[in-house]
Amino acid sequence: MAIKYLLLAALLFGSLSAKACDACGCSLSQAYWGLMPNNNNHYVGIWWQHQSYRSFFEQDIYPEQGGIPEYFNAIELRARYRLSPFLQVVAILPYAYNVRREPTGARAIEGVGDALAMASFTIIDNSDSLKFAVRHRLALGAGVKAPTGRYLRREPLDLSNPNFQLGSGSWDVLFNLNYTGRWRTFGLNLDGTYRYNNTNANDYRFGHRFNGAATLFWLGSSGMLEVMPNASLLYEKAGWDVEEGYYHTNTGGEALFGGLGLELYWPRFNLGASWSLPLSQNLSAGLLDAGSRASVHLNYFF
Amino acid sequence: MDRRFIKSIFKTLAIFQALALAACSKAADQPALDTEAPAIHVIAPLENAIFPKGSLAPITIEFADNLGMHAYYIYMMDESTGQPSLVEKKHIHTKNWKVEQQFLIPEDAIGPFRLDVEAVDHEYNTTRMSIPIGVE
Numbered sequence: 001m002a003i004k005y006l007l008l009a010a011l012l013f014g015s016l017s018a019k020a021c022d023a024c025g026c027s028l029s030q031a032y033w034g035l036m037p038n039n040n041n042h043y044v045g046i047w048w049q050h051q052s053y054r055s056f057f058e059q060d061i062y063p064e065q066g067g068i069p070e071y072f073n074a075i076e077l078r079a080r081y082r083l084s085p086f087l088q089v090v091a092i093l094p095y096a097y098n099v100r101r102e103p104t105g106a107r108a109i110e111g112v113g114d115a116l117a118m119a120s121f122t123i124i125d126n127s128d129s130l131k132f133a134v135r136h137r138l139a140l141g142a143g144v145k146a147p148t149g150r151y152l153r154r155e156p157l158d159l160s161n162p163n164f165q166l167g168s169g170s171w172d173v174l175f176n177l178n179y180t181g182r183w184r185t186f187g188l189n190l191d192g193t194y195r196y197n198n199t200n201a202n203d204y205r206f207g208h209r210f211n212g213a214a215t216l217f218w219l220g221s222s223g224m225l226e227v228m229p230n231a232s233l234l235y236e237k238a239g240w241d242v243e244e245g246y247y248h249t250n251t252g253g254e255a256l257f258g259g260l261g262l263e264l265y266w267p268r269f270n271l272g273a274s275w276s277l278p279l280s281q282n283l284s285a286g287l288l289d290a291g292s293r294a295s296v297h298l299n300y301f302f
Numbered sequence: 303m304d305r306r307f308i309k310s311i312f313k314t315l316a317i318f319q320a321l322a323l324a325a326c327s328k329a330a331d332q333p334a335l336d337t338e339a340p341a342i343h344v345i346a347p348l349e350n351a352i353f354p355k356g357s358l359a360p361i362t363i364e365f366a367d368n369l370g371m372h373a374y375y376i377y378m379m380d381e382s383t384g385q386p387s388l389v390e391k392k393h394i395h396t397k398n399w400k401v402e403q404q405f406l407i408p409e410d411a412i413g414p415f416r417l418d419v420e421a422v423d424h425e426y427n428t429t430r431m432s433i434p435i436g437v438e
Contacts, residue, residue, distance in 0.1 A: 058373075058393045060373065060422075061373045061391060061392075061393045062393070240333075242333040243369060243370075244369060245333055245334060246333055246334055246335065246336040246368075246369055246425075247333050247334070247335055247336070248424060248425075249335070249425060250424060250425075
């Protein structure tokens with residue numbers, strides 16, 4: 001039973017690093033799925049995500065201010081439903097709380113963010129077979145992001161970071177490719193997601209985005225408890241935003257993060273945490289500095 | 303091939319097709335770079351207007367930009383000393399903005415003065431304008 005559980009644990013849905021951000025992010029950037037076992041089960045879970053930035057959009061006007069710290073937090077309700085052995089649907093509903101620490105005081109916005117749903121189809125899967133030393137799983141996904149989060153057109157004296165929003169105000173489309181390979185107790189997950197953004201009612205379109213992740217993991221066990229430490233490289237790139245037919249060249253950009261994580265599994269439950277730091281970045285033409293990111297989640301399988 | 307597998311393929315292809323259509327954009331919708339600088343219209347003071355020492359010189363300026371401003375700066379330069387005085391600077395997002403301010407001409411001013419105005423948009427397209435004024 002433990003061996004079968006370990007094998008199932010290897011069937012990872014993978015990390016879907018689809019903001020906000022962003023850059024980008026921020027509130028409109030990533031929805032990290034994390035490493036997920038029990039591919040044959042449905043699940044519901046609650047996730048907390050935290051991102052930190054420092055913005056310099058007004059540095060030329062108020063050089064004495066220095067960079068403005070910005071923090072993006074989200075509590076997410078996540079769920080997966082398995083329609084068939086080859087097809088499953090996952091959904092995320094976030095609640096965001098974003099804070100900007102200006103010299104005159106903290107400024108916050110909070111509320112429901114943009115909901116996301118994705119269907120994933122398994123193309124190749126020999127992970128159940130004991131014939132192969134290396135087991136593979138390849139899945140193709142497609143989804144939508146709904147404008148359930150509030151998008152506010154900037155007021156005349158408002159701040160510059162266009163990603164300091166709860167939602168994009170538009171219906172956006174996502175495409176995902178996910179691969180997991182496993183040899184004995186070691187595995188590699190590769191994940192790539194492209195998000196095509198549409199224009200919202202205020203004639204603003206956030207730049208199209210690509211997120212990729214490569215994660216190495218190891219599976220161990222102690223009684224009923226399975227442990228999976230992992231290390232990741234996360235890459236994200238966003239195009240320029242467009243407003244009324246013109247590019248905003250101080251948006252978009254790219255960044256590479258390195259991360260560490262730990263997943264714990266016991267019957268029907270999974271507890272996980274991860275932390276990442278930027279290794280290199282060029283966001284919003286240098287006007288935005290990404291800081292550390294953290295995530296904690298608890299999932300229940302049924 | 304398993305019937306459920308085939309059904310799943312068709313379901314996924316249908317989803318992809320719908321999403322691909324939603325993602326379509328016409329070639330004519332290609333965005334452009336904004337190269338148009340903001341416009342500055344100085345309503346007051348008038349060019350070469352004369353103000354008594356110790357009086358308040360009115361400053362009324364209208365800004366306009368095709369997409370929206372990023373910032374403006376208004377200085378009054380004392381040409382006799384080369385010393386600028388900041389009247390107002392502001393970070394702003396709007397296509398149209400009007401400033402109404404006043405500048406106190408010092409009692410011991412020799413003059414002349416020069417009103418320097420600069421407007422910048424988010425693509426750093428910049429417009430500068432200077433209005434000379436005198437002192438009596």
